[in-house]
Amino acid sequence: MYVVIVGCGRLGTLLADGLSVAGHDVVVIDRHEASFRSLSPEFSGFRLTGDATEYALLKSAEIERADCLMATCSEDTLNLMVAQVARHVFGVACVLARVHQPAFGAIFKNAGIEIISPTQLALDAFRERLDAGATKRP
Amino acid sequence: MYVVIVGCGRLGTLLADGLSVAGHDVVVIDRHEASFRSLSPEFSGFRLTGDATEYALLKSAEIERADCLMATCSEDTLNLMVAQVARHVFGVACVLARVHQPAFGAIFKNAGIEIISPTQLALDAFRERLDAGATKRP
Numbered sequence: 001m002y003v004v005i006v007g008c009g010r011l012g013t014l015l016a017d018g019l020s021v022a023g024h025d026v027v028v029i030d031r032h033e034a035s036f037r038s039l040s041p042e043f044s045g046f047r048l049t050g051d052a053t054e055y056a057l058l059k060s061a062e063i064e065r066a067d068c069l070m071a072t073c074s075e076d077t078l079n080l081m082v083a084q085v086a087r088h089v090f091g092v093a094c095v096l097a098r099v100h101q102p103a104f105g106a107i108f109k110n111a112g113i114e115i116i117s118p119t120q121l122a123l124d125a126f127r128e129r130l131d132a133g134a135t136k137r138p
Numbered sequence: 139m140y141v142v143i144v145g146c147g148r149l150g151t152l153l154a155d156g157l158s159v160a161g162h163d164v165v166v167i168d169r170h171e172a173s174f175r176s177l178s179p180e181f182s183g184f185r186l187t188g189d190a191t192e193y194a195l196l197k198s199a200e201i202e203r204a205d206c207l208m209a210t211c212s213e214d215t216l217n218l219m220v221a222q223v224a225r226h227v228f229g230v231a232c233v234l235a236r237v238h239q240p241a242f243g244a245i246f247k248n249a250g251i252e253i254i255s256p257t258q259l260a261l262d263a264f265r266e267r268l269d270a271g272a273t274k275r276p
Contacts, residue, residue, distance in 0.1 A: 001268070096267050101148075122236060122254050
């Protein structure tokens, strides 16, 4: 599959490396070229430096043929912007966005974007482990 | 259950609010008193301002009778320190720590601390959604 990843922070890097090694075609976009240094030597995809909210940059990433766009930036507003453009301007079928502020979740969902909230996932994991510990006790 | 939460950021706040509303006894610790402003009016636990790596502060949180300690700070090193003290000095049975740097995971595990990595959880979620999207396609 052809996957466009916006943001080459910790999450974006792990996704880009993993998907590239798994045989997918990957383009990773970041505003700062230095961010690409965290990619592993095994990463065989493309690196694009620039602002992913700019139409021209997304065009040069050939986003219209992407199977999936993953917005992984640390700013929710940037992820929302990029995800909406991918979904509604370029018609990308699978658009996934990281969301930090739980309050933003509804806005993304209304825009037809699937959200992944690391905070919510961690919250659920903490609660599950606590419950599991409670049932183990005599 | 009696739960001590270290760090009142986004995750710590959601945990403290949720566990308090669920009927657990909760103490939340943060270095900055202003952090407690994010707690909901329904939070009925205690707030302790100070450095959770200090023995005296953990004593005043009555950590030795805690069923669970949750280290949710944004700094992995702080979480590791607090979690180790809770586990090995105060003998807390259930010690859970948020870890950001995947490379730190092994250190926590060697110290007998369960780790929860929001980045890893998000990574898994992105990969699962991509795979689910792929199987849906004709």
